Amino acid sequence: MILIADSGSSKTDWRVLHPNGEVSSFRGLGLNPYYMTAEEMAIQLRQDFLLNYAKDITQIYYYGAGCSAPERKAEVFQALRSIFPIAEIRVDHDLSAAARATCGHSAGIACILGTGSNSCDYDGKKIVAHRPAAGYILGDEGGGCSIGKKFLQDFIHEEMPIPIREAAIERFKITQNIIQDHVYRQPFPSRYMASFCRFISENSADSYCYYLFSNSFKEFFGKHVCKYSGYQEKPVNFVGSIAFYNQSILRDVANELGIQIQTILESPIDGLISYHQNSH
CATH class of the missing domain: 3.30.420.40 (ATPase, nucleotide binding domain)
Incomplete structure (x- = not known):
């Protein structure tokens, strides 16, 4: 059996290709070796969907955020090896996933x-x-974290339309202190900032939200x-x-x-x- 994984900072899509052509699927939390140790990723991988196939998977193609540097790939490899003892494991960057998925050959x-x-x-x-x-922090232009960060900056400085601000307060019950706690004290601040993009998309008919994107x-x-x-x-x-x-x-x-x-x-x-x- 072949296991394919596409992992971003927020979620991981897993697919098992069975010999008879069937495909099993599962969605789990994201893995990123820049922000997680091999041990933390191994704990995250101990999910029933994966454990049930642990002895049957012979090949793994893992594509993940943060997997460009050899040392980061090695950490993901180590985490996967702890679950899949007999599989041939290939760890590649999420850019390779994007290229192969959209461009093919x-x-x-x-x-x-x-x-x-x-x-x-x-x-x-x-x-x-x-x-x-x-x-x-220094990049990710066009990504959800960058857009969400700008939205939260505008919220804190009251530089967005009042109806959008009031709708955000009603929806998320946010204040400046809550925002700063999530961004500076809680884990995975990028996920938190990106989480506001669904709200921004839903209000993209408003020029403020349109131009954020x-x-x-x-x-x-x-x-x-x-x-x-x-x-x-x-x-x-x-x-x-x-x-x-x-x-x-x-x-x-x-x-x-x-x-x-x-x-x-x-x-x-x-x-x-x-x-x-x-x-x-």
Whole structure:
């Protein structure tokens, strides 16, 4: 049996490919070796769905946020090995997942707009160029954390429309102290900040919310896509909830910049299933 995982900072999609062609699925919490130790990830992996297949999985293709550096890959490998003793394990970056899921075996630019953001230039076989991913404090332009952070900044400084502010208070019962406690004292602040994006999407008919997305997407294109050679001639593809649920705004911004968006997926997992089924 083959196990495929696509893990971001907020969630992990797991798929088991059975010999008879059936596919089993499960969604768990996200894993990120930049913010979690191998031991913490191993504890997170001890879920019934995975433990039930522990002795049957022979191959694992794990794609995850924070898995670009060899030492981070080694930590994820160690965590997986603690659950799957006999499997051949391959740990790769979430950019590879985005590229393989959206481009398959064709060339293009692949982007991630989820809790965080990232991008790469893909030649159909491998990633040939990518932009720096500076993380949720210094980067992640266009991602949910960055958009949520701007929203919370505007909330604290009372620089948003009163109806939006009042609706946010009613929905989330937030105050400045609650926000700062979650951001500075609680674990996973990036997830917390990104969690406000659903509310912003629901109110995107309001110009304030629309431009939160629009301005952040422009910043993403400028720092990522527009720096790849020949970007206006290449198909640009996206994975991630922020891109998927706000794709009309994303396409508006792309059209302004002469960028051709081809595919937008909420999650790369189904594309990865097709990729690996066709590769065996």
